[in-house]
Amino acid sequence: KIETLKVTVDFLKVPLGLKKPPLKEALAAVPGPGRSKPLGLERHKSRRSDNMDNESQYSGYSYKSGHSRSSRKHRDRRDRHRSKSRDGSRGDKSVTIQAPGEPLLDNESTRGDERDDNWGETTTVVTGTSEHSISHDDITRITKDMEDSAHLDCSRHLGVALGVALALLAFLTPLAFMLLPQLLWREELEPCGTPCEGLFISVAFKLLILLLGGWALFFRRPKAFFPRVFVFRALLMVLVFLLVVSYWLFYGVRILDSRDRNYQGVVQYAVSLVDALLFVHYLAVVLLELRQLQPQFTLKAVRSADGASRFYNVGHLSIQRAAVWILENYYHDFPVYNPALLNLPKSVLSKKMSGFKVYSLGEENSTNNSTGQSRAVIAAAARRRDNSHNEYYYEEAEHERRVRKRRARLVVAVEEAFTHIKRLQEEDQKNPREIMDPREAAQAIFASMARAMQKYLRTTKQQPYHTMESILQHLEFCITHDMTPKVRGAFLERYLTAGPTIQYHKDRWLAKQWTLVSEEPVTNGLKDGVVFVLKRQDFSLVVSTKKIPFFKLSEEFVDPKSHKFIMRLQSETSV
Amino acid sequence: SSQYFLSFSTQQRIEIHKLRQGDNLILGFSIGGGIDQDPTQNPFSEDKTDKGIYVTRVTEGGPAEVAGLQIGDKIMQVNGWDMTMVTHDQARKRLTKRNEEVVRLLVTRQSLQKAVQQSMMS
Numbered sequence: 213k214i215e216t217l218k219v220t221v222d223f224l225k226v227p228l229g230l231k232k233p234p235l236k237e238a239l240a241a242v243p244g245p246g247r248s249k250p251l252g253l254e255r256h257k258s259r260r261s262d263n264m265d266n267e268s269q270y271s272g273y274s275y276k277s278g279h280s281r282s283s284r285k286h287r288d289r290r291d292r293h294r295s296k297s298r299d300g301s302r303g304d305k306s307v308t309i310q311a312p313g314e315p316l317l318d319n320e321s322t323r324g325d326e327r328d329d330n331w332g333e334t335t336t337v338v339t340g341t342s343e344h345s346i347s348h349d350d351i352t353r354i355t356k357d358m359e360d361s362a363h364l365d366c367s368r369h370l371g372v373a374l375g376v377a378l379a380l381l382a383f384l385t386p387l388a389f390m391l392l393p394q395l396l397w398r399e400e401l402e403p404c405g406t407p408c409e410g411l412f413i414s415v416a417f418k419l420l421i422l423l424l425g426g427w428a429l430f431f432r433r434p435k436a437f438f439p440r441v442f443v444f445r446a447l448l449m450v451l452v453f454l455l456v457v458s459y460w461l462f463y464g465v466r467i468l469d470s471r472d473r474n475y476q477g478v479v480q481y482a483v484s485l486v487d488a489l490l491f492v493h494y495l496a497v498v499l500l501e502l503r504q505l506q507p508q509f510t511l512k513a514v515r516s517a518d519g520a521s522r523f524y525n526v527g528h529l530s531i532q533r534a535a536v537w538i539l540e541n542y543y544h545d546f547p548v549y550n551p552a553l554l555n556l557p558k559s560v561l562s563k564k565m566s567g568f569k570v571y572s573l574g575e576e577n578s579t580n581n582s583t584g585q586s587r588a589v590i591a592a593a594a595r596r597r598d599n600s601h602n603e604y605y606y607e608e609a610e611h612e613r614r615v616r617k618r619r620a621r622l623v624v625a626v627e628e629a630f631t632h633i634k635r636l637q638e639e640d641q642k643n644p645r646e647i648m649d650p651r652e653a654a655q656a657i658f659a660s661m662a663r664a665m666q667k668y669l670r671t672t673k674q675q676p677y678h679t680m681e682s683i684l685q686h687l688e689f690c691i692t693h694d695m696t697p698k699v700r701g702a703f704l705e706r707y708l709t710a711g712p713t714i715q716y717h718k719d720r721w722l723a724k725q726w727t728l729v730s731e732e733p734v735t736n737g738l739k740d741g742v743v744f745v746l747k748r749q750d751f752s753l754v755v756s757t758k759k760i761p762f763f764k765l766s767e768e769f770v771d772p773k774s775h776k777f778i779m780r781l782q783s784e785t786s787v
Numbered sequence: 788s789s790q791y792f793l794s795f796s797t798q799q800r801i802e803i804h805k806l807r808q809g810d811n812l813i814l815g816f817s818i819g820g821g822i823d824q825d826p827t828q829n830p831f832s833e834d835k836t837d838k839g840i841y842v843t844r845v846t847e848g849g850p851a852e853v854a855g856l857q858i859g860d861k862i863m864q865v866n867g868w869d870m871t872m873v874t875h876d877q878a879r880k881r882l883t884k885r886n887e888e889v890v891r892l893l894v895t896r897q898s899l900q901k902a903v904q905q906s907m908m909s
Contacts, residue, residue, distance in 0.1 A: 780825040781823060781875070782824060782828040782829075784844070785875065785879045786816070786818075787882045
């Protein structure tokens with residue numbers, strides 16, 4: 213305890229407010245138990261490059277991902293062309309879903325990587341795994357480019373531009389309808405008093421409502437880029453387009469050509485268009501938002517690596533939208549994927565390795581011999597009495613005990629560390645040199661718990677997920693919000709249990725690596741029995757659909773007066 | 788070695804001569820059960836849904852004991868009247884008719900007999 217206090221005092225001696233020495237050096241200067249290695253910092257970096265090296269798995273349609281709200285009509289047509297020309301692959305279709313902010317590597321690599329000769333045109337279709345290996349520096353450069361610069365993808369901009377153009381057209385058309393007669397044949401128009409003014413006001417407000425509603429519904433930041441056209445949006449764009457075009461047709465023929473004098477009729481015509489647009493907006497709300505709210509299916513998502521599973525209720529969604537929904541929930545429901553926890557301890561596995569060796573006497577034959585050999589080995593191994601389950605059991609028990617011991621030490625260390633700090637009250641008189649802000653307070657008490665923390669994280673194999681910096685930040689956060697030792701519960705809960713993936717650093721999210729694998733086209737709606745897989749490099753999420761059962765509720769009326777009771781009789785009578 | 792018990796039921800006919808005590812004629816036993824009673828409380832019945840009339844107590848030295856009635860007997864008939872589907876009160880009334888001095892009961896009795904002792908050779 214004296215040593216930990218000495219560490220605290222040493223920290224306080226450091227001139228605060230000027231330039232704080234980096235924590236590592238400060239700790240290195242202090243002897244004793246305050247030393248802690250950077251918790252897996254270097255390992256963290258190397259893991260990132262491992263992930264990046266294999267990140268080049270594409271399928272046929274994947275580069276089309278990416279889209280903001282608006283029109284898919286154009287892309288719909290292109291898709292249809294494309295799918296007609298490529299109809300061998302009716303089987304497994306895999307498409308990539310990405311988070312926004314990153315177009316696919318192939319588009320960027322045309323600019324960035326000189327070694328890739330094959331990535332000439334942007335219409336390249338790549339199937340299977342790419343053979344190129346891109347070095348770490350290239351990757352960091354490319355990702356920086358992608359994250360900093362704006363989207364330069366042509367097709368995305370085209371889609372957005374088309375949508376905006378259509379919206380503007382629809383918005384300005386009623387105004388044009390009303391203004392054109394005034395501009396062109398003003399003198400011939402009949403005067404139109406109060407009814408027209410009322411109609412003008414209603415048009416103005418309806419257009420305002422349409423504007424706000426359209427903004428709320430369509431112009432939002434995309435949360436994911438879908439591999440395929442969003443069918444309902446495309447449908448709506450087509451509908452709006454047809455509506456506006458037909459209105460213009462009639463307007464051109466009946467009003468412009470014949471120079472209709474009845475201005476009130478013209479204004480009413482414009483108002484009817486605005487009403488029709490409002491109804492289309494209502495349709496959009498129902499199709500895009502409301503239909504999926506009422507639960508119709510239960511999706512079971514199972515992680516292939518360790519079997520963690522969850523159930524979700526969704527409404528009518530297409531497969532791609534259901535996939536994004538599952539991913540959104542995955543990041544806050546599933547405990548983080550920790551591959552280190554999955555393997556059997558080595559001592560157990562090594563025993564299994566020593567099996568039977570089969571020697572073949574005589575000449576080598578063809579494959580018949582080898583299959584016979586392997587079958588013999590398997591049969592012999594099955595018959596032999598295998599005690600590895602015993603080893604596994606004792607190893608597990610030992611591990612449990614070790615974890616509990618380390619955890620107890622950690623809890624005590626943290627509890628004690630927190631007693632060294634107190635929030636500054638108004639009545640305390642302290643000179644400014646002794647007053648610390650949360651960051652400094654965190655650094656001050658971190659040293660005393662660092663060793664216990666590191667040992668605990670190492671035993672539970674969590675050390676790649678928590679760098680020293682992240683622990684300090686969390687400590688600072690806890691100190692800021694509550695000062696009593698009760699906070700050690702909140703401080704420690706992050707480390708004692710494996711939390712959901714979203715709790716950890718962004719590098720752990722790997723949100724841009726998901727691939728949707730489905731036997732049916734991904735714009736199909738969900739049906740009972742549909743199975744699709746969301747693949748990532750290290751594991752996959754298998755999602756299966758079940759229809760929510762149809763409940764037949766029958767009614768039974770119970771008269772409140774019908775609740776009557778009697779005693780249970782056991783009489784005994786003597787005769 | 789293992790022992791086996793054989794459980795079987797026998798029917799007995801028992802004739803009880805009532806004893807006069809003051810103004811009453813008593814038989815010297817108590818009954819339990821009836822279709823209006825809770826059959827699961829009956830300690831003597833094999834089948835816990837049996838709502839028949841059972842003899843729950845036999846007074847020492849009373850007419851019932853003398854006649855051979857035993858505790859746990861199920862009364863099937865009293866003087867020809869059926870007792871398997873009667874309420875408790877109806878049973879009492881049929882047993883205590885004032886003008887009858889003798890009641891003839893048909894009872895069912897469970898017995899256990901030790902079967903032949905066998906020894907199992909291992």
